[in-house]
Amino acid sequence: MGPIGIFDSGYGGLTVFREIVKALPQYDYIYLGDNARVPYGTRSFETVYAYTKECVESLFAMGCRLVVLACNTASAKALRTIQQRDLPLYTDLHKVLGVIRPTTEVIGHYTHTRHVGILATPGTVKSASYPIEIHKFFPDVAVYQQACPLWVPLVENNELDSQGAAYFVEADINRLLQQSPDIDTVILACTHYPLLLPLIRRFMPPHIQVLAQGKLVASSLVDYLQRHPEVETLCTKNNTIRFFTTDNAADFEERAGRFYGKTVTADELKLST
Template identity: 55%
Template structure:
């Protein structure tokens, strides 16, 4: 199966697009809901939690794991790929979602001014300006941390007045830094659930970009280019849901992400 990991529910927005792009493949989704969100945690903690999740998915027979979490991709991916993978499972692969998004960033903005909204951990890492700069050095990338957004989503506060207040505040802070921004990247997989609120407060003419379709298409392309991984994947169109919290909590939360009839299992590290 293809393993998909997130600190909580956010990665379900990536899984949804992966299943649309690769409907014949089997997936195992793992949400570390008991310890979510990751955004404000230290590098060492994020790395440790992410490595535990990767090992758990490897142990369940996933030769390919996608970190459907920007914070984990920013803070843990490189160390896992370079240091841990050669020792624990050299024939397996772990992919993130920052680089594939950065590869497409040149098409987001017409003015050359791109805004990035993410968790504190993602913003502090500087991963997006760095990765986008490799491909499109002419783009001006401006970041804004949104420390409460993921927590609001995890708690089902999708359309509350409090959510609207914080969304409006953080977007205004971003646009004050660079008024020429004409595209905003949602660099956290939780944020697409706030899209109606986000679109109601961004100025007319500012494009809002989610990652799901980009990551799904890039994963599809990756499998075409890496038959040694693709041939190890099963194809029955099945999906398994795992959570470090209670199955009841996960199943209730998954409804907000468009996942119906979710039967999840508890997984303890």
């Protein structure tokens, strides 16, 4: 038995993690941010897989039997390979979940026009994970994607309300909406993007609903644990949280509060590579 592991390439997963803790406060958690190697969004499939696997194995080594990849790029580029190639090598039960399926399996309940937009990193867009997964659940839904390569750097540098941020947010939203006038629902397919919500809502037409992933992923995890008691019984419940970063702990603590909504204390985890 052990805590639930939450992994992200940096800070963005904290926007998902805070919703998970709200929904399931009784469990123990370890959050790991691979800040030393961020960003993942522009890296190759092979590199993202290697980095994600190493961090997942670190969480397993710390006692986690269930790990959630609170990172769209890792979920898009590494999750399936880890599930199919690596998890069968363990003699006892280990599970790894992502953030894409919890979003795609419910999106059809939100859209009326059946036209959905995706705002994401270049890596997530290139993977085509969202169109593929949405079409599995809702074949009638048309999906339009727009890569937003500068949004994560804007968030990481706390440029949330600058003129530059406004310019790029407006430009990328317009590029997405130009693909179809019938889009009525937009998914923020990067966990950094909720911090840009005030800007996004300023430039998004009011009739279009914008979905952040945190609550959707938290709700899906609640359901998963109810449906899989063999996993739930392996998760300890002492209401404890530990934060780790692969970079400088003081730097992590300084920025993490903006994403998590409260002050955090972190330890540094040294990786082999």
